[in-house]
Amino acid sequence: MKVGIPRALLYYKYNPFFETFYSELGCEIIESPETNKVILDYASKYCVDEACLPIKIFHGHVYYLKDKCDMILVPRIMRVNDKEYICPKFCGLPEMIENSIYDLPPITKTPIYANNKEKLLRWANREGGNITKNKIKIKRAFDNALREQEKYTCGVNDEGYKxxxxxxxxxxxxxxxxxxxxxxxxxxxxxxxxxxxxxxxxxxxxxxxxxxxxxxxxxxxxxxxxxxxxxxxxxxxxxxxxxxxxxxxxxxxxxxxxxxxxxxxxxxxxxxxxxxxxxxxxxxxxxxxxxxxxxxxx
Ligand code: SF4
The missing domain is CATH 3.40.50.11900 (Rossmann fold)
Incomplete structure (x- = not known):
């Protein structure tokens, strides 16, 4: 199974988790390229005008992937910390996508509560269950994905500038x-x-x-x-x-x-x-x- 991962929104923070999870389930990962003019043109064409630029760009990446894979990751990230929320646009992202881009392969829709390991495992069981019925394999993929995510750091801290x-x-x-x-x-x-x-x-x-x-x-x-x-x-x-x-x-x-x-x-x-x-x-x-x-x- 080919899983498409759009290189947009919180890809920059959480990609190690998703990529490891799907790879460990035996999927081939197809990532969209870095944002470019072609993706921006898709973004303008296939997203509602009122959306912010990052959400439009996400649409552009999904459009790029739509005929290249069997499933697309559209992470509905609700929370990453207790008592906090991510932007509301993330909560409705799958609906925005499926109402704006037609002829899509299946997309992920299960809400992601990453503030709690048990809740995140529920996401893994639900979405992983669409790929394999082997619960042990899903749990192993989930644990390895968390491990890879923990090792990952992003951000910039330049040295040597006055x-x-x-x-x-x-x-x-x-x-x-x-x-x-x-x-x-x-x-x-x-x-x-x-x-x-x-x-x-x-x-x-x-x-x-x-x-x-x-x-x-x-x-x-x-x-x-x-x-x-x-x-x-x-x-x-x-x-x-x-x-x-x-x-x-x-x-x-x-x-x-x-x-x-x-x-x-x-x-x-x-x-x-x-x-x-x-x-x-x-x-x-x-x-x-x-x-x-x-x-x-x-
Ligand atoms: S926080 Fe929400 S509205 Fe603001 S740029 Fe991000 S997705 Fe867009």
Whole structure:
């Protein structure tokens, strides 16, 4: 059986788990390529206009895979931590896909509660049961998948740059270099290093989040807010670069929360959608880089 894995959304964080799980069940894995112009064109054509760019891009990857495999992973990720949720768009992702792209092979629909091993095993039994009836094989695949996931780290922490910024945003906004127009390379070329939230400890994130009037129940808000404010307040970075998707409700709250807490600390917000022009994007990064340099010299 060929299982298609779209290289989009939380692929960048959880792919080792899914890839190992399906490989151990004897499936051949077909991954879509990194996001590119063709996938973006599919995305614009096969997703509703109102969706944010990352969700559109996910549609593009599914369309790319649809005639190349027997089944497509569409992870309906509900939770990864207790008492928190992922964005609502993830909860309805399979329905968005099947109502926008026709003639699909079967897609996965079982909700994923990754905050709890037993609940995650239920997902594995349900989805693995569509491939084999051998429960022992499913359990072994599940255990190995968890082990591979635990070994995996993602994120960026550049060394050797005199100027450094935190690159904030959802994991796919930060890791998909087509979506973010290669922002890491652009910053590096201007002599600016980058650090991402994965390099801030959970304790430091929680310390910042606990100071808020109300603890955010969105995982993305908690992680990005806590890590960004921690790095800015403790002057571990010289500025904040936030890659935000046009139309993201979570970002609209999160950006204001960060702004309110970091005061006049340098903060660049880069909004992206499928129409964002690269020239304007470059100009803003260069102007921000000049400003950081002037602050250092003054
Ligand atoms: S968190 Fe924002 S960018 Fe991510 S899927 Fe939800 S609406 Fe889109």
């Amino acid at each position: 100027t450094k910024v935190v690159l904030a945003g959802h994991p796919y906004s930060v890791n998909d270099s087509f979506l973010n127009m290669n922002v890491i390379k652009k910053l590096n070329n201007l002599g600016i290093g980058v650090i991402t939230e994965e390099f801030v400890s959970k304790d430091d994130i929680n310390y910042e989040v606990d100071k808020l009037f109300k603890r955010p129940f969105w995982t993305f808000t908690k992680d990005t807010y806590g890590s960004t404010v921690y790095l800015a307040d403790n002057r571990k970075v010289d500025g904040i670069v936030y890659v935000s998707s046009f139309g993201c409700g979570i970002d609209s709250v999160l950006i204001e929360l960060i702004k309110n807490n970091v005061g006049d600390f340098p903060f660049l917000i880069l909004k992206v959608d499928e129409h964002t022009g690269e020239v304007g994007f470059n100009t803003r990064i260069e102007a921000f880089s000049d400003m950081l340099l002037r602050r250092k010299l003054s």
